[in-house]
Amino acid sequence: MPTNDFFAAARSFALSGPTRSPEDVTVFQCEYVAASPKGVAPVAFGFVCEPGSDDWRETILTASDWARGWEDVTPDSPTTPERPHRRPLGDAEDVAMVFADMLDAAELIWPQTLVMYHGNLPDYRALYFADVCVCPSCASENRQAYTLRSQDGIPVLDHVGRESITPARIL
Numbered sequence: 001m002p003t004n005d006f007f008a009a010a011r012s013f014a015l016s017g018p019t020r021s022p023e024d025v026t027v028f029q030c031e032y033v034a035a036s037p038k039g040v041a042p043v044a045f046g047f048v049c050e051p052g053s054d055d056w057r058e059t060i061l062t063a064s065d066w067a068r069g070w071e072d073v074t075p076d077s078p079t080t081p082e083r084p085h086r087r088p089l090g091d092a093e094d095v096a097m098v099f100a101d102m103l104d105a106a107e108l109i110w111p112q113t114l115v116m117y118h119g120n121l122p123d124y125r126a127l128y129f130a131d132v133c134v135c136p137s138c139a140s141e142n143r144q145a146y147t148l149r150s151q152d153g154i155p156v157l158d159h160v161g162r163e164s165i166t167p168a169r170i171l
Ligand SMILES: [Zn+2]
Pocket: 133, 134, 135, 136, 137, 138, 139, 145, 158, 159, 160
């Protein structure tokens, strides 16, 4: 339950009456809070529902109203989505799986991944092993670029952009 020093926009507040029974509660739905042009004291605009009534009427509440002991009763929705459950890491295989998930999520390519080249050099369209291109040019431009090697490890194409290759999924 947040602690407030005044009403707050888009929140609901309850004020218990003298009997303290659940029926003896005034509810104020605050729409917004503003200060008058000449004053610094904030006023709260909204709708109030008195005990025993199911009508909401418009009202303006001030600091002296706030001092009567309103309680913020806004149902709080979770502000952070639940994280998907991850089981604890048990061994190296688990760690590798997590990294693989991360790389898949970022669409990065593992070193030595078998990839299909489908860029704008039709004669080169084939399967290669991809490594990150470490030439000064790609590094300085911070490009996500790759060197494609043949199965013998011979570099065939350098500076290949990520969009030109797709990991080959071998099932
Ligand atoms: Zn390069």
